[in-house]
Amino acid sequence: MTFPKEFKEALSHLPSTEKDKLILRLLKKDLVLANRLLFELVNTNTVEEQRDKVEKTLLDQIRRSAENGHYSIGYLNFDVRDLSGFITEHVKITKDKFGEAHLNLIMINEVLKINRTFILNSKPPAKTKKFCIAVIARAFKIVMIVQKLDDDFLIEFESNLKKLGALIIDNKFLMKEAIRNGFDVNWLLNAEIPEDISTIHKQIRAAGFLKYQKVRYL
Structure with missing residues (x-):
């Protein structure tokens, strides 16, 4: 799916706390992506x-x-x-x-x-x-x-x-x-x-x- 430029720009202006809430909500629906980020950002292996x-x-x-x-x-x-x-x-x-x-x-x-x-x-x-x-x-x-x-x-x-x-x-x-x-x-x-x-x-x-x-x- 391709997102329009205006949508990306609107996202960039969201407050950090709001972005964090949205990211966590989306990650709950995509466990593979969540686990990938967990591996890349937190896992020490x-x-x-x-x-x-x-x-x-x-x-x-x-x-x-x-x-x-x-x-x-x-x-x-x-x-x-x-x-x-x-x-x-x-x-x-x-x-x-x-x-x-x-x-x-x-x-x-x-x-x-x-x-x-x-x-x-x-x-x-x-x-x-x-x-x-x-x-x-x-x-x-x-x-x-x-x-x-x-x-x-x-x-x-x-x-x-x-x-x-x-x-x-x-x-x-x-x-x-x-x-x-x-x-x-x-x-x-x-x-x-x-x-x-x-x-x-x-x-x-x-x-x-x-x-x-x-x-x-x-």
């Missing part, structure tokens, strides 16, 4: 320290959920979405683009590692398929984020990219969906992401892939 806290919380939650047992593959999918939302909130508050890739990689690797047997034995197949498509879509998102970062950062992601590639290969359902949805696992295993990965992703989406369709496994 660095972005890296905040990222480490988020990573610890993610890993603890993933392990606790696995220990308690998932009701179904559908609930595991919901859990991953919640964890993803937690990462998104961190990124919006801290503007941590490196952390967006790092935390998503850490999260999905831990989920796939701890829940491998559960995923392979899950029923019905349709919900397993839906989960696996969501994982491949997330893998696409991760490599696109990494590709946009400075080339010097790639080496810092190499180990976790290769780990994700190995986890996909080690799960027949994930590998099936990777192939069907045009995701080349070699991008992960070799830590070599095509420069036009965003275009590749857009074309695959336009062709109707990376979304759940009711097709039974053979």
Whole structure:
């Protein structure tokens, strides 16, 4: 939304106390902005320290959920979405683009590692398929984020990219969906992401892939 010049000028002439009241009232309606200002103006943690806290919380939650047992593959999918939302909130508050890739990689690797047997034995197949498509879509998102970062950062992601590639290969359902949805696992295993990965992703989406369709496994 673009505000007219007259409106901006009128705001600039408001008394400081009135401005403060208006800002606090608006911040109550925008918690993300409020938390961003809280982080930038009050919080003494660095972005890296905040990222480490988020990573610890993610890993603890993933392990606790696995220990308690998932009701179904559908609930595991919901859990991953919640964890993803937690990462998104961190990124919006801290503007941590490196952390967006790092935390998503850490999260999905831990989920796939701890829940491998559960995923392979899950029923019905349709919900397993839906989960696996969501994982491949997330893998696409991760490599696109990494590709946009400075080339010097790639080496810092190499180990976790290769780990994700190995986890996909080690799960027949994930590998099936990777192939069907045009995701080349070699991008992960070799830590070599095509420069036009965003275009590749857009074309695959336009062709109707990376979304759940009711097709039974053979």
